[in-house]
Amino acid sequence: MTDLPRAHSARGSDEPSLTAGESAVPPASDRPDEPRRPGEPERSPGASSPADLDAAITRATQVFGTPDATTSADERKDASASPPAHENPASTSTPEISSHETSSRETSSPATPSTESPSPETSSAAASTGTPRRPSKRSPSAPGxxxxxxxxxxxxxxxxxxxxxxxxxxxxxxxxxxxxxxxxxxxxxxxxxxxxxxxxxxxxxxxxxxxxxxxxxxxxxxxxxxxxxxxxxxxxxxxxxxxxxxxxxxxxxxxxxxxxxxxxxxxxxxxxxxxxxxxxxxxxxxxxxxxxxxxxxxxxxxxxxxxxxxxxxxxxxxxxxxxxxxxxxxxxxxxxxxxxxxxxxxxxxxxxxxxxxxxxxxxxxxxxxxxxxxxxxxxxxxxxxxxxxxxxxxxxxxxxxxxxxxxxxxxxxxxxxxxxxxxxxxxxxxxxxxxxxxxxxxxxxxxxxxxxxxxxxxxxxxxxxxxxxxxxxxxxxxxxxxxxxxxxxxxxxxxxxxxxxxxxxxxxxxxxxxxQRLPEAKDNSAWSQVADLIARERAAETVGTKDAVIFGPVRRHPTATSRVIEVAYPDAFAGMTDINLDTPGALRGTLWESIHPLSERLDVANEADVIYLITSNKRDWRGGVAARLAPLGFSITEQWKLTGVNVLRFERVTTDDGDAPTRGAPPEDYVDPSLTTPPTDPFGMPTPLPGEPGSTSAPTVPAPTPAP
Known part of the structure; x- marks a missing residue:
């Protein structure tokens, strides 16, 4: 029987893909020192055989084996419908190898090609068609x-x-x-x-x-x-x-x-x-x-x-x-x-x-x-x-x-x-x-x-x-x-x-x-520290103390207030009166709430025993709020400066006879005197500092940039 030329399936060469440690040696039939078999097309000395190309591909992109995916049945049919020019169309009809043969080939050592001989049935089938066994769908190095x-x-x-x-x-x-x-x-x-x-x-x-x-x-x-x-x-x-x-x-x-x-x-x-x-x-x-x-x-x-x-x-x-x-x-x-x-x-x-x-x-x-x-x-x-x-x-x-x-x-x-x-x-x-x-x-x-x-x-x-x-x-x-x-x-x-x-x-x-796992990793936010501070101070107060809070501006976001800290840590503020709150965002169909000017909410503030102010360290409400609360008898008892945030604690000061004074003055130790002028903006708060939104003065600090 005349030998047919070496066939290649749609997946490429019959030889398994090379893995690490293997050398790209062409098959014996492709070596120049061996005679050409009958029926094999003549090649020029400079021509590249499919096996040579496979070896080059292996070295370039698949040094550890082939991809895990297998060729679909449709693709194999498509390839068989259009065989390569050097392939005999009659050789495309190749019997499938048994599952035992596939398993043994796939589990062979990646560094050593399998030497297992084909079964008699497979050998006879291959001889009758003149076609070698179909290769395994995965290279020996591909994992299961x-x-x-x-x-x-x-x-x-x-x-x-x-x-x-x-x-x-x-x-x-x-x-x-x-x-x-x-x-x-x-x-x-x-x-x-x-x-x-x-x-x-x-x-x-x-x-x-x-x-x-x-x-x-x-x-x-x-x-x-x-x-x-x-x-x-x-x-x-x-x-x-x-x-x-x-x-x-x-x-x-x-x-x-x-x-x-x-x-x-x-x-x-x-x-x-x-x-x-x-x-x-x-x-x-x-x-x-x-x-x-x-x-x-x-x-x-x-x-x-x-x-x-x-x-x-x-x-x-x-x-x-x-x-x-x-x-x-x-x-x-x-x-x-x-x-x-x-x-x-x-x-x-x-x-x-x-x-x-x-x-x-x-x-x-x-x-x-x-x-x-x-x-x-x-x-x-x-x-x-x-x-x-x-x-x-x-x-x-x-x-x-x-x-x-x-x-x-x-x-x-x-x-x-x-x-x-x-x-x-x-x-x-x-x-x-x-x-x-x-x-x-x-x-x-x-x-x-x-x-x-x-x-x-x-x-x-x-x-x-x-x-x-x-x-x-x-x-x-x-x-x-x-x-x-x-x-x-x-x-x-x-x-x-x-x-x-x-x-x-x-x-x-x-x-x-x-x-990225540090407390202030996100935009230098210290909100968790503010919430812990409020919770700790409230826990130390006398039972029955009426607490209230004024949420001032928040850094880098002119449309929101520091009430976002309560949104993020609601447990710390549970039971506190939000003095400035008008309508929550959920009720007005917006992201954030609307607020009242403090000057319109002094009656609510007057019902509290302790008032906390949480404000930005740039658009600082400390002086204006202190000036508004002083006539009600509130004075600053403590102040904390955290990253980007100032927190003040106002408490009603009583006289020796037990009555609240008609007016109290904020201690100069806690508030910058330049910020104690009465508020003049529509919200009843102090005017923005130079460089802040709403200010007409030239900025004195670089404008903030959004977080990355």
Whole structure:
């Protein structure tokens, strides 16, 4: 019988992918010193065989084995319908090997090719068709499903531990107080509020409302969902990476992800950033499965649901849909060789366009409602020279430039390695395109994920209005983590070397992660200290003392008062009379309350025994309040200066005969005499200091900037 030429299946060479320690030696039939077999096409000395290309691909991108994903049945059919030019069409009909043979091949040592001889049945079948056995779906080094699941769970638990460590310690700050005040009101009140403000967070507030109904509110329960989301996201990155590259790269990427300072910050933040990042990873994972499933509908349905829900949670996630569009165009352009493959590519690409179009239509009403409230982001600074520093450091490596100089170069090297491997494979006539058997590649997924949202925000900020804030692109951190892992695994190779590299990165990231767990880590907020102080002072008072409180301005937020501290720590203020309160925000359909001028509430103040004033150390109400309360017989008995906050305790002073004096004077030891002039502004408070909102004087201090 005449020997047929060596056949290649749609998955490539019959030889298993090389792993670490193997040499790329061409098969014996491909060596130049051996004669050409009958029927084998003649090759020029400079021609590259498919085995040579496989070896180059292995060295460039898959030094530890092939991706965990397997080729779909549809893809194998497509490949068999359009065999390579050098393959005999009759040789595409190959009997399947037994499950015992598959298992024994998959469990062989990664460093030593399997020497097991085929069974007699398989040998006879191969001889009758002139075709060798079909190779295993996974390379010998690819881990089993159980190990992949186990590693994803372990990395996820590690991410949860790092994110959840001491998350109750940092003081609640303004943005988190907005979550609390919104999520603790009724759904009717919440709906009324989002008609005028914070529609962008309506879905997240609704979820947090359900969460608080279940577990109650505290700073711990406020942030716990975010820590859980980071843990899940870390595990999902391992699973996503395993679909695109090798399992070892995926595991390293999951660890690098939760070590990023921006990610660690998300895990302790009672906002939607961690949930948005988890949705972004899940949405990308669904896209990868949808591309490989070919003719199945359910992945595209899941994609639409996740996309609409993700945009509802955070509108900026719509930029990920644009990134996925670039990914799909890139993927389609690499798969246009061959009629059968082109038809399947067009079918998959059309399915994506339909799914993305439905998702965009479903999210459009919310986007329009958010656009009507664009004044909420008026605090964002225009694009400037400082933006480069925000992109390089703040966006992923908050306040850690050393780690930024490690992370970005690693990501760039990862792109180069993947680009070279993708180019080599694209040139192979025996490959259907794509490192993962015709599916999406890490390069096609990660680069648009990282670049498109950033570019879109920067361009929109230049053309329309400022929209870029480093924390708004936190959902792109997984893409950089995956790219950073590629050179670590590809260059170092050995497990102990990789462990040392990851440990070094963890050591560099540790100071930032620890700093995020300090009491005043969030915007220098000392609200928890204020609440502890009030609770401690009230506990030392005589039983039956009538306490009242005046909430003055709060730093950096001219539309709110320090009543946000009561929102964040309600137990400390339980039972106290809020002297200035007019209508709570929940009743007026706004985020914050309306207040009365103190001059109109002196009768309420006169009923109290002790009055606490909590005011900003910049827009300082101490002098004006002291002047208003002095005629009622109140004098300052104690004063505390905390970070950004002044707290004063006023107590009614009695004369020797037991009667309250007609007028009391605040001690000059506690109040700056320049602030004791009677209030003249419409709220009955002292005029703002120079440089503060509402002041006509030139600023004497730098204007505050929003938190990163």
């Amino acid at each position: 499903r159980g190990r992949r699941v186990r590693d994803a769970i372990l990395v996820g638990l590690a991410g949860l531990i790092v994110s959840g460590a001491f998350l109750w310690v940092p003081s609640v700050w303004y943005d988190e107080a907005a979550t609390v005040t919104s999520a603790t009101r009724s759904f009717g009140q919440l709906w009324q509020m989002v008609q005028s403000v914070d529609a962008v967070h309506a879905a997240y507030y609704s979820l947090m409302h359900l969460w608080f109904d279940l577990v109650g509110y505290s700073p711990l329960t406020l942030r716990l969902p975010s820590a859980i989301c980071i843990g899940l996201a870390s595990g999902f990155i391992v699973w996503l990476g395993g679909r695109l590259v090798t399992h070892r790269i995926a595991v390293v990427a999951g660890i690098l992800f939760f070590l990023m300072p921006r990610v660690a910050w998300m895990g302790t933040e009672g906002r939607s950033f961690a949930l948005t990042t988890l949705i972004a990873i899940t949405l990308t994972l669904v896209l990868v499965y949808a591309v490989r499933s070919r003719r199945r509908v359910w992945p595209w349905v899941a994609y639409v649901i996740l996309a609409v829900g993700g945009v509802a949670i955070f509108a900026y996630l719509a930029l990920l849909l644009a990134a996925h569009g670039v990914t799909m165009v890139w993927w389609a352009l690499t798969r246009l060789r061959g009629k059968a493959r082109a038809a399947n590519t067009a079918r998959v690409f059309g399915s994506f366009l339909v799914a993305a179009g439905i998702a965009a239509a479903g999210a459009l009403p919310l986007v329009l409602a958010i656009r009507a409230q664009a004044k909420q982001v008026s605090w964002i600074a225009p694009i400037s020279d400082a933006t480069r520093g925000q992109i390089f450091t703040t966006q992923f490596f908050t306040e850690n430039p050393v780690l930024a100089w490690i992370g970005w170069p690693l990501g760039a090297i990862g792109v180069l390695i993947l680009a070279w491997g993708g180019w080599v494979r694209f040139r192979s006539p025996a490959k259907p395109g794509g490192i993962a058997g015709g599916g999406l590649t890490l390069l096609q997924v990660a680069v648009p994920w990282l670049v498109v949202p950033l570019s879109g925000l920067v361009v929109a900020s230049e053309i329309f209005s400022p929209l870029y804030s480093p924390r708004y692109l936190a959902f792109t951190a997984p893409a950089l983590a995956l790219l950073m892992a590629v050179p670590i695994v590809a260059v170092l190779r050995k497990k102990w070397q990789i462990a040392i590299a990851v440990t070094v990165i963890a050591a560099v990231a540790a100071p930032s992660i620890v700093a």
